[in-house]
């Protein structure tokens with residue numbers, strides 16, 4: 001059966017949370033409604049790879065729709081890795097975004113090296129880093 005790539009919808013939420021749970025991504029697992037809000041936010045391009053009705057991959061880009069896109073998250077089920085699904089998800093998400101390029105920080109350099117990405121240095125700055133601990137608003 002061919003893998004289908006589709007826009008993320010509410011019906012995919014449980015399966016997507018399971019994907020993240022398998023990789024211990026607590027930021028996406030701890031509050032599924034927060035993950036749903038993130039995936040459906042303005043400027044987010046959120047896609048799932050579906051095999052037999054089940055999400056086996058997910059990507060979220062955020063984009064200005066003209067120049068830049070950024071990978072917020074990408075994950076593929078362990079059972080489905082090294083089949084080009086991650087590559088296809090990024091490709092389709094960039095195409096849909098209308099942007100020219102994707103920037104990302106990486107937790108797994110081999111994936112981006114495999115796509116021949118040009119290397120830069122990156123940072124993640126958290127709410128705690130900026131003294132916003134305990135606040136939920138802007």
Ligand SMILES: CC(C)(COP(=O)(O)OP(=O)(O)OC[C@H]1O[C@@H](n2cnc3c(N)ncnc32)[C@H](O)[C@@H]1OP(=O)(O)O)[C@@H](O)C(=O)NCCC(=O)NCCS
Nearest residue numbers: 074075076081082083084085086087106107108110111114
């Ligand atoms: C990163 C991830 C999404 C890649 O998904 P995938 O569907 O397996 O990726 P692809 O099959 O499209 O791989 C594309 C290329 O990346 C490279 N690559 C991917 N996985 C690799 C691995 N385990 N070792 C070495 N190179 C790898 C290869 O060059 C590969 O091309 P090839 O298979 O023709 O050699 C998946 O491994 C994953 O979910 N990992 C855990 C979560 C994670 O690390 N997310 C990224 C954090 S920034």
